[in-house]
Amino acid sequence: MRRLALVIVAAATAVTLASCSTPAADTGTGNGDTAESVKVSDLSIIVPAEPGGGWDQTGRAMSETLTSEDLVDSAPVTNIGGAGGTVGLASLANEKDPHTLMVTGLVMVGAVETNDAEIRMEDTTPIARLTEEALVVVVPAESKYDTLEDLVEDIKENGQDVSVTGGSAGGADHILAGLMLEEAGLSGSEIAESLNYIPNSGGGEAVALILGNNASAGISGIGEFLEHIEAGTMKALAVSSAEPAENLPDVPTITEEGYDVTLTNWRGVLAPTDISDADREALIDVVTEMHDSEAWTEVLETRGWADAFLAGDDFETFLEENIASVTTTLTNIGLVD
Numbered sequence: 001m002r003r004l005a006l007v008i009v010a011a012a013t014a015v016t017l018a019s020c021s022t023p024a025a026d027t028g029t030g031n032g033d034t035a036e037s038v039k040v041s042d043l044s045i046i047v048p049a050e051p052g053g054g055w056d057q058t059g060r061a062m063s064e065t066l067t068s069e070d071l072v073d074s075a076p077v078t079n080i081g082g083a084g085g086t087v088g089l090a091s092l093a094n095e096k097d098p099h100t101l102m103v104t105g106l107v108m109v110g111a112v113e114t115n116d117a118e119i120r121m122e123d124t125t126p127i128a129r130l131t132e133e134a135l136v137v138v139v140p141a142e143s144k145y146d147t148l149e150d151l152v153e154d155i156k157e158n159g160q161d162v163s164v165t166g167g168s169a170g171g172a173d174h175i176l177a178g179l180m181l182e183e184a185g186l187s188g189s190e191i192a193e194s195l196n197y198i199p200n201s202g203g204g205e206a207v208a209l210i211l212g213n214n215a216s217a218g219i220s221g222i223g224e225f226l227e228h229i230e231a232g233t234m235k236a237l238a239v240s241s242a243e244p245a246e247n248l249p250d251v252p253t254i255t256e257e258g259y260d261v262t263l264t265n266w267r268g269v270l271a272p273t274d275i276s277d278a279d280r281e282a283l284i285d286v287v288t289e290m291h292d293s294e295a296w297t298e299v300l301e302t303r304g305w306a307d308a309f310l311a312g313d314d315f316e317t318f319l320e321e322n323i324a325s326v327t328t329t330l331t332n333i334g335l336v337d
Helices: 054-068 083-093 106-114 148-161 172-183 188-194 203-211 222-231 277-292 294-303 313-332
Strands: 021-023 035-037 044-047 077-079 100-105 125-140 163-166 196-199 217-221 234-239 264-271 306-311
Touching: 044 054, 044 083, 054 077, 054 100, 054 125, 054 222, 054 264, 054 277, 054 294, 083 100, 083 106, 083 264, 100 106, 106 172, 106 264, 106 313, 125 148, 125 172, 125 203, 125 222, 125 277, 125 313, 148 172, 148 188, 148 196, 148 234, 163 172, 163 203, 172 188, 172 196, 172 217, 172 313, 203 217, 203 222, 217 222, 222 234, 264 277, 264 306, 277 294, 277 306, 294 306, 306 313
Parallel strands: 044 077, 044 100, 163 196, 163 217
Antiparallel strands: 021 035, 100 264, 125 217, 125 234, 125 264, 125 306
């Protein structure tokens, strides 16, 4: 079988960074090697989406961990939703406070392309990748679909009559829907004609559509739908990981259901444009301390998020490669020209 999967998986990597400092001005000693340290005391966190989704969960978990572990004095969260996170991205690029972090991820990579955004992720300062999470395809509890094949074949046969809801256009959820249809034999133009995708700016909107039987199916990170699956108000058809998910062990993978597609959704944080090297290192240090804390380990276990930590230059390299890969995939499945 021709492999059409987009695999965005990386091993968890702990990165320990040196103290954050920049050379101070010459103090008259002649050596000019005195350093001035930068400490992050108050940190602002931007969530570029409405409350209730994975980005919001990530931002608020960060805020709680950073303050409870006394890594910062305060870490208020501000939601700036719209256009797959690109509204928040533009706000971050213009932010004057260097001690600001914005939650980001695979969804934003796609949204920048599909929205032809003027401000790109490359225009900001990459700080760290934090987590990755498999997606899950769900339907309302009383849906006629019992398997992923039931859903995919109905989309192929009835096109726009079958609606699929998820995150922003061009994001991970949208990409996964396109990849499954491509694997089912549709071309890029056929996918564009057949897929009735309903984008949302926050996970809560998708949940409401599914629970209200106003969408045929939904796609999102497992954490956003898990409580509804466990409560029996949603039916999980498949997960997008290579292996069954630990928190949904009885749900088959998409590959096991006959579609050779694997996709995981990463999340991380960016800082404003053109901050100083000292501020960049200070942010990397505080996020690294957060990652290394027992409190953050508990967050990962509770949420079912996989640790995918990369910081600084390593994250910047990953981001460049991910942008190129996602752009190619979006073109192949007809979501961008």
